[in-house]
Amino acid sequence: WGACRGDLGLGSLQRGSPGWGACKGAGLPGTMRASCVLLAALAVLAAYYVYIPLPGSVSDPWKLMLLDATFRSAQQVSNLIHSLGLSHHLLALNFIIVSFGKKSAHSSARVKVTDTAFDGVEVRPLKRSIVYVHGGGWALASASMSRSPAEIRYYDELCTAMAEELNAVIVSIEYRLVPKVYFPAQIHDVVRATKYFLQPEVLHKYSVDPGRIGISGDSAGGNLAAALGQQFTQDANLKDKLKVQALIYPVLQALDFNTPSYQQNVNTPILPRYVMVKYWVDYFKGNYDFVQAMVVNNHTSLDVEEAVALRARLNWTSLLPPSLTKDYKPVVQTTGNARIVREIPQLLDARSAPLIADQKVLQHLPKTYILTCEHDVLRDDGIMYAKRLESAGVEVTLDHFEDGFHGCMIFTSWPTNFDVGIRTRNSYIKWLDQNL
Template sequence: MRAAWVLLAAVAALSAYYVYLPLPGTVSDPWKLMLLDATFRVVQQTCHLIHYLRLSHHLIVLNYLICTFDKLKSVSSEDINITDAVFDGVEVRVFEPPAKRDERLKRSVVYIHGGGWALASARTSLYNNLCRIMAESLNAVVVSVEYRLVPEVCFPEQFYDALRATKHFLQPDVLAEYSVDPRRIAISGDSAGGNLAAAVCQQVSKDEHLAIRPKLQALIYPVLQAFDFNTPSYQQNMNMPVLPRYVMINYWIDYFNGNYDLAHSLLINNHTALDVSQAFSFRGHLNWTSLLPSSFKKNYKPVIQTTGKAEIIQEIPALLDVRAAPLLADNETLQLQPKTYILTCENDVLRDDGVMYAKRLENAGVEVTLDHFDDCFHGCMIFTIWPTDFSAGIQTRNSYIKWLDENL
């Protein structure tokens, strides 16, 4: 009996050691975040073991487990009509509030979900619930894009899926079918979906054949560049749940169908060293020493290698492709962007991506709202339902919807 108690105590101690992470004192619901992160790590490590044994791709297994767990959660909303459709070969889910007698045309949001270009779905409850709540709160038609995922396809296919679905929806006859006001359309997304939303918005802003363009773009903790993995937020939050730096780098490698052996070189910015000529013209677009406020720069120093590995860019040229990294866009493109909302979280490696994009857009003459949350973390906006319900999720979601309501 005594041995059993000793074993139990040892297991409890090891579990506590595995779960506990030193977090900033400002993080909301810290113990709940630690438990969520520990669960993620266990699942990810299991998936990597399955991948190592060559039983299946780790992202396929991970997505299956996420979607299986996600089916346990739902939010009722009987007033919203939900239909699945195909826009120019791309699956979408459309959320429509009930029509009211003598009602004017509705506003609309094209929403692109996050998940590292590899995980989640427009049909899972995390995003199904978010889009339902948006449709209800805004009395708007919400189009959620079901783009194809890694490893089924890699860049630029996710971008093309999102672009085709958006351009199809922007056609006058399609908008009329859904009773949408062509002057009141936003394009939005979170994380990797924010990446796709920003890239699509840049593309449609330059398309001379489009008569209708989005009025707004709203980007939620977007990932916008793979040029510098040592911005202050990457350094400050390198081990932060839910998105440590090494995980974000691996998502980029998977998106580009690259080799994991390149991860360390990317981490220390070897791919954008001073002797890598392909990166030279983009350096000014990502000079965080001039784009970030001092409160974000703190005492962090730039990591710029003198000599690096130009062969990385030769092997993965998409690292410097504006369609993958919208923060690299030139000023002429940025000037064409619509009124913009960018939500960032202090405890997030991607914080500075969003802040730098906001500053570059502002410098280009675009009206920008930067909505920063000191106590929130990456991905928090979709975590609003038990058992992954966070006060940070409700807080950010309400602020995001409030801005859309006031500006769309």
């Protein structure tokens, strides 16, 4: 208002003076005040929407707030589309994410990319080899097939970097997603494609050393990779076929949503607890009415007999160090909702929750790398799995990042480039180089 007084006969604001261009043609003082108030209100609302309190140790906090706000906006738009009956919210969300993260036309001249299919499952082979399973809550993202409209740069860049730096063949599996298919279809896709790739004639075609093959994945992809590793140990024809497994902030259990990391990071980007529980319900084609009950562990209460024995396999009071358990208390309901497990028995299936697998299964797993992040609800899943594997005699490397957040390893290029993303990727690739 003060800068505009020359246009209103209250001073001598001249052409070329500061504020002239902005105020030329300004209306009445009341209109100006209303406009300024509206702009200020919009700025405050935008700041309120973007800002979330974050621990000082998290990497690039303001950039993370903006990334999280973008993702929350995409989720809200997809939920609106769903409520209007235009499309399933996960299909809409995946479309938005893929559109936002489309890769550029540039690709590495040193990496030969071929799209093909293994036993009917689309894969992307990029003289040691990694079979990679992308994350995205079993419902989002893509292995980045050139024939697919869902070309997204994040996994393309990761697999290209792995191929170049490891001089390796990377097989990135394009498994089917929710809501087109549900558990265990995603596991079947990953197992079928990997079995096909392990055939001697196929390995020969891609010049792969059959003794230097690993399985890897991040988030939900880490879940599928862990499930595949366990299934292979139980198949005499496939046992010892994998030299290593590398799991990046993997999803490993749906029995306890109140581990210390779930409590600590209940609203932390990019994966708040409520969103993770919804991904589980979507994966099993369950009832959204169960979500809130699951958040407080009503699905694995003491009166749900099927869950009691399995809960003992993820007793975090003994599996986690005091530095992580701190003052957090277990949330174990005396009575809950047994209907949840009756309608969604998949919750207690080790194929969906590899952390609850029997010790006899774990002892045959290959050398393992597990990357975890402090600011992630899934931190304790990975750390507990590392502890259980060590107890079973498996050689494990636990790589923990104090400033890391869920999903950070795929955010390494502008504008979503995070310092911790680059460091986690480098550490992961270094381990593979030394162990595969």
